[in-house]
Amino acid sequence: MKKIHKLVLKAFLGPFALTFAVVVFIFVTQTLVKYFEEIVGKGLGLMVYAKLLFYFAVNTSTVAFPLAILLSSLITFGNLGEFNEITAMKGAGISLVRVLAPVFWFAVGLTLFAFWFNNNVVPKANLNAYSLLYDIRQKKPSLSIKEGIFYNGLDGVSIKANHKYPDGKSMREVIIYDHRDGYGNSSVILADSAQMYNILSGKYLVFELFNGTKYDDHTATNRPDQKGQFMRNNFKHTKLVFSLASFEMDTTDQSLFKYDRLMKNFTELRQTADSLNRDVAKKRQTTEAGMTQYYYHHLKRVDTAARAVKMTNPRRNWLDSTVRRQDEQPIYQKANLYETAANQARNVKSNLEGSLYQVENAAKEYRVFAVERHRRFTQSVACLVMFLIGAPLGAIIRKGGLGVPVLVSIGFFIIFYVLTLLGEKWAKEGLVQVIYGTWLADFVLFLIGLFFLRQARHDSRLFDADAYKIAFNRFLARFRKKGTRPAAITDPQPAETTV
Numbered sequence: 001m002k003k004i005h006k007l008v009l010k011a012f013l014g015p016f017a018l019t020f021a022v023v024v025f026i027f028v029t030q031t032l033v034k035y036f037e038e039i040v041g042k043g044l045g046l047m048v049y050a051k052l053l054f055y056f057a058v059n060t061s062t063v064a065f066p067l068a069i070l071l072s073s074l075i076t077f078g079n080l081g082e083f084n085e086i087t088a089m090k091g092a093g094i095s096l097v098r099v100l101a102p103v104f105w106f107a108v109g110l111t112l113f114a115f116w117f118n119n120n121v122v123p124k125a126n127l128n129a130y131s132l133l134y135d136i137r138q139k140k141p142s143l144s145i146k147e148g149i150f151y152n153g154l155d156g157v158s159i160k161a162n163h164k165y166p167d168g169k170s171m172r173e174v175i176i177y178d179h180r181d182g183y184g185n186s187s188v189i190l191a192d193s194a195q196m197y198n199i200l201s202g203k204y205l206v207f208e209l210f211n212g213t214k215y216d217d218h219t220a221t222n223r224p225d226q227k228g229q230f231m232r233n234n235f236k237h238t239k240l241v242f243s244l245a246s247f248e249m250d251t252t253d254q255s256l257f258k259y260d261r262l263m264k265n266f267t268e269l270r271q272t273a274d275s276l277n278r279d280v281a282k283k284r285q286t287t288e289a290g291m292t293q294y295y296y297h298h299l300k301r302v303d304t305a306a307r308a309v310k311m312t313n314p315r316r317n318w319l320d321s322t323v324r325r326q327d328e329q330p331i332y333q334k335a336n337l338y339e340t341a342a343n344q345a346r347n348v349k350s351n352l353e354g355s356l357y358q359v360e361n362a363a364k365e366y367r368v369f370a371v372e373r374h375r376r377f378t379q380s381v382a383c384l385v386m387f388l389i390g391a392p393l394g395a396i397i398r399k400g401g402l403g404v405p406v407l408v409s410i411g412f413f414i415i416f417y418v419l420t421l422l423g424e425k426w427a428k429e430g431l432v433q434v435i436y437g438t439w440l441a442d443f444v445l446f447l448i449g450l451f452f453l454r455q456a457r458h459d460s461r462l463f464d465a466d467a468y469k470i471a472f473n474r475f476l477a478r479f480r481k482k483g484t485r486p487a488a489i490t491d492p493q494p495a496e497t498t499v
Contacts, residue, residue, distance in 0.1 A: 004089065005102040012076040012103050019075075020068035027060035028053060039136050048136070055129030062122055065114050066382040067413050069107060073390030074397070074405035076103070081398030096457050100391050107387035115380035119265045127263040145171070145196075154205075154242050156180035161194070170195050174209065176240070188215045189240075198244070207240040214238075261372045269373040276366035283362055287355040367428050374438035375424075382416065385442050388449030392456035416441050 032039075032053075039052070077100075080086045089099055145151045150160045157180065162173035174194040178187035191212030199206055216231040261269065389412055397404060419441035427437025 004094065004099070008076070008080070008099060009102040009106065011079065012072060012106070015075045016068055016072035019071045020064055023064040023067050023071075024057050024060055027064060028056050031056045031060065035133065039133075044136065048132070052129065052132055052136075055125045055132065058125035059122060059129060062114070062118050062379050065110060066379070066386045066416070067409065069110065069383050070386035070390040070412060071405060071409040073103065073387055074394040074409055075401070077391050077394030078397055078399045078401075078405055081395050086395055096392075096395060103391060104387065107384050111380050111383045114383055115376065118376050118379055123263050123265050126260075127258060130260075130262070157242065159207075169197055174207075174212075176207070176209075186217045189213070190215075199241075203244055205242045205244055207242070209235070209238050209240065211236055212238075261369055264372075266373060266376050269369055269376075273366060273369040273373055276362065276369060280359065280362045280366055283355075283359045287352070287359055290355065291352060363430065364428065367430060367434055370434040371424050371427050371438055374434060378420075378438050378442055381442050382445075385445045385449060386412075386416075389445060389452060392449070392452040395456045396452065412445070416445055419444055 039049075077086070080099075086096070086099060090096065144153075145159055145161055145164070147164050148160070148162055150158045152158050156178065158177040160175045161171035164171045170193070172193045174189075174191040176189040176191075177185050178189070179185070181187065189209065189212060191209040193210045195208045195210075197206055197208075198204065212235055214231075214233045214235065216233075217229075258264075261272075264272065390409065393408065394405065397408070399405065423432075423437035423440030425437075426432045427434045431437075
């Protein structure tokens, strides 16, 4: 029996490693495409991209584990069924459950590892990934001067070159507007040719200009009662040096990002959710206490204590005072009282709507953190659920390779993904309880997995087209027989005899 377990486990581990790598690559590529425009053209080094790829790979592993175990289970047991190895094992008296046992325990171990991984490794990877992505977003694009277009990447300077040579450094007919003095286009440089290069390990950019003229207009710098100054200097060779400190990527303090829910582990999420829940309860209590002074006639009690409060607390019977003033005033002044009462009602409505909006936002924030806390478990348990679907289904389909298993796994993963998004959306909006919304996908697919396991144990022909053709032909045969059956012959009535 140990040899059979080793055979099954060995047949499973190869496809699992391959499918996991492929799935991680697909998800990382999808993530990079999402941020492609923000990270390309920044002149980043290879190590920066390698770090970003590694952090995103760790982040997407939480989704890759369930899909990899689903696809590898389908491939493994589909191959065993296609080559009649499962049939041979059953013929030797080994049940299907015992055949699935080694991969089942592997799935259990992967579930526990996935929870530890999601709780300890992924939050740190998210913190590093999004802080690095923020630094990349803040970095300026690399210096790139194009022909006939003004380049404004350098602070306070606009540069235009009408012609550039293939070496990328030499150019002709150069125009440079210097705005660093803060007086507009007061300084302009025209050069016949120029060459640019970096010095001091790329920290400074040097423009070496040839055969040009520099124009300086100092009119804007003088007072109106003084005459302006206009200067023109011809040169055959000059240099301009610009600092490239703004092009370097700064490192942001990671503590600024640690309060996001993606950067917290299970314990921190629970503490934050409990704190938000207490905040919601406090805001609701404050809102309800504030409502009683405006809606006293709807919320009042008929006991003597409430009457005493009504008589001693003028803030809680503002409507009574308004009505009483109306009865005491002349008719021509009642219109003002009506308008005052309407304005007070509008103010009360606006205040209460604002309070209820704050309560709802606080409750929604609590539900978001609660959903993230449950997700630590649901993403891990999904590994076991996907095994319960993939292994029995592979034994039923009996098709290996990457054809049918890939199509089936994609279909079930789409169902899992849609149910997960739908349940979490319902939970965040408060339509259902958080525990029901987050566990919806796992529960539904768990029932489907138990159904497939039952069908596989009884050698069901669930996906066999011939079985459905035979059943359909039998169904049609019944109607044919009913249509051609001869009419029933009634027995003659016995003749009456008289004695």
